């Protein structure tokens with residue numbers, strides 16, 4: 146290569162792994178760590194599921210993950226979106242897994258590919274295509290050849306695609322690890338010997354694919370070698386691999402939790418999450434992945450269930466829309482940089498632990514060149530003051546201090562020194578956008594069809610819903626006719642329609658009239674609907690609409706859990722003395738219709754030229770389609786639509802699904818802690834530190850920027866239970882206040898978002914201010930010029946950096962006994 150070209154090549158390649166893609170990377174492991182080209186490494190990884198965002202969002206999400214100190218991106222592969230119909234594949238748009246992996250590669254990061262292909266993941270049916278369920282003789286997740294053939298077929302297809310693009314590290318690509326199955330160890334005992342055989346089959350099948358990088362199985366203590374068993378959970382410091390020749394790996398550190406319809410908003414504090422990570426590395430862990438680093442959105446009908454919401458925010462370090470979730474993102478970033486700086490000693494050093502009692506331990510990692518130390522305090526209430534190697538340290542309860550040179554504490558998990566952002570929703574702001582949208586509507590066409598009992602096929606039995614619909618839609622109509630003549634024992638008596646259903650939602654109609662609706666509570670699906678109905682002499686038409694809200698994704702034999710109306714369906718008439726006559730309709734002739742007419746006619750499609758009405762906009766009318774046009778909010782910040790006022794249904798923007806909605810489903814009134822009372826100390830669980838009690842479990846729905854046009858856009862809604870679209874509006878999400886509350890000696894960085902600047906410093910005090918972001922109050926002492934210094938440094942800027950020191954902020958009137966902090970609230 147001549148010189149000029151050679152220089153050009155090196156300039157272009159700076160920082161890009163892809164330029165070196167021809168060079169194979171050797172990935173191996175020992176009892177201590179995963180090794181890259183023979184060198185033990187520390188891995189800080191984060192899960193981003195490619196179909197839970199858009200392909201346009203991927204580069205930015207991955208860039209923010211890298212900037213947050215991650216070196217690896219982990220994703221599942223979602224079988225049911227790729228093979229929706231047997232042997233018909235789809236890898237377009239945000240299903241383009243290869244493009245996703247290449248985006249990871251272009252950012253210079255590694256990838257962990259969790260093929261599953263059972264994935265759990267709060268994903269519809271755990272990722273299995275529902276047609277599998279309907280294959281004769283099949284049994285899922287066990288030794289059954291109908292199933293294993295399909296699993297092998299799909300796994301091989303994915304492996305071949307990745308190989309073809311040379312994306313395995315062994316080929317010079319980013320994929321350093323692959324996973325087969327998912328947490329089968331939690332289920333195996335339910336499957337007996339066949340389960341054990343299946344486990345071995347999975348391992349052999351995976352191995353036979355020759356990917357040249359290690360395979361893992363999570364939560365599988367008996368993983369057959371060379372499969373590596375890994376840990377999932379909120380904490381994995383106590384995890385020890387059964388096989389001493391495999392490293393201590395954590396595939397899912399749950400950064401928060403998922404949400405259900407009717408559920409509250411889960412929050413896991415930055416202090417507790419960083420504590421779990423620091424403890425894991427203190428106790429010898431070397432690979433750690435955040436589940437989720439970006440949770441994202443369940444577009445379409447991909448949410449699992451029953452009852453997983455459309456948002457899959459997860460309280461992850463990047464929020465649903467891709468914004469930095471601060472202080473979580475920044476507090477972890479500091480930890481990541483520190484752990485990376487200690488990589489050599491963590492993976493090669495000798496390890497000694499000193500026990501101080503009362504759950505306080507120090508761990509010293511030591512090589513001939515350097516030593517690094519962790520001091521952990523697992524006590525849930527008492528701070529510890531200990532003397533370690535001649536120096537006194539105070540370690541707050543439920544925290545870990547890291548001393549990279551074993552002398553100076555550089556990081557403590559409970560001391561957050563980065564920005565806290567309060568996110569706000571701003572009005573649309575697009576030019577000429579009216580304050581309220583104008584609506585058109587159409588009834589779902591039921592009067593002359595299903596409410597007349599007209600369907601497409603009939604059988605003398607109640608059908609399981611997945612079997613009847615193949616899950617092509619949420620909806621299945623069950624219709625039957627009951628003749629009641631004058632001789633019928635129930636004639637003239639008070640009659641109740643009783644429907645036993647396995648869920649999830651039921652709407653009942655008798656003789657063309659809606660008689661009631663009912664749905665399962667969170668956590669369950671079966672219920673019995675009972676409603677007094679008026680039956681006529683002669684023909685009576687019973688029409689039941691059953692709707693699923695995400696198919697089950699977890700549990701032993703979850704795939705066989707029935708959905709829909711399995712019966713009995715009965716007319717129950719009361720005679721005297723509480724005696725009843727029961728007319729069981731279960732084996733009557735039932736006529737079926739799969740899905741809605743509007744779905745069939747694609748009313749959500751912008752091109753659909755069906756007639757829409759502008760007059761008499763109905764409110765609280767069930768089974769109604771609504772349509773409006775709107776202008777996209779200006780700027781680049783994430784867009785949401787506020788669906789407050791609606792009932793339950795599905796929404797589309799410019800023909801693309803933004804998911805199911807159900808803002809009328811309120812979260813429980815009880816169990817919310819007021820922010821300031823959320824104590825990070827003690828083990829986290831999904832019921833701890835929740836918010837949003839008594840409010841719609843999801844009110845705002847993500848409209849990805851790439852779904853929007855610059856000019857007019859169309860929003861189509863189908864409301865199943867009835868609502869009022871008049872309050873619907875579009876908003877952008879951005880940082881409203883940027884706050885900090887940092888210790889003396891630290892540096893606070895504040896920044897707005899989307900090119901906006903800091904307009905005002907609402908509060909600043911370098912002293913002993915009290916309170917939290919949005920509600921700071923002055924304490925007993927402070928440095929008098931702090932406010933003016935900070936205004937000078939920050940106002941009018943997109944971001945600013947402030948040293949929390951007297952040198953920068955002036956001397957204070959605080960006594961020597963006071964530990965000073967810098968508290969700031971800046972308005973963006």
Ligand code: GAL
Pocket residue numbers: 264265266267327328377397403
């Ligand atoms: C794990 C599972 C993940 C996800 C998680 C909860 O058990 O492996 O896929 O479902 O739970 O968010």
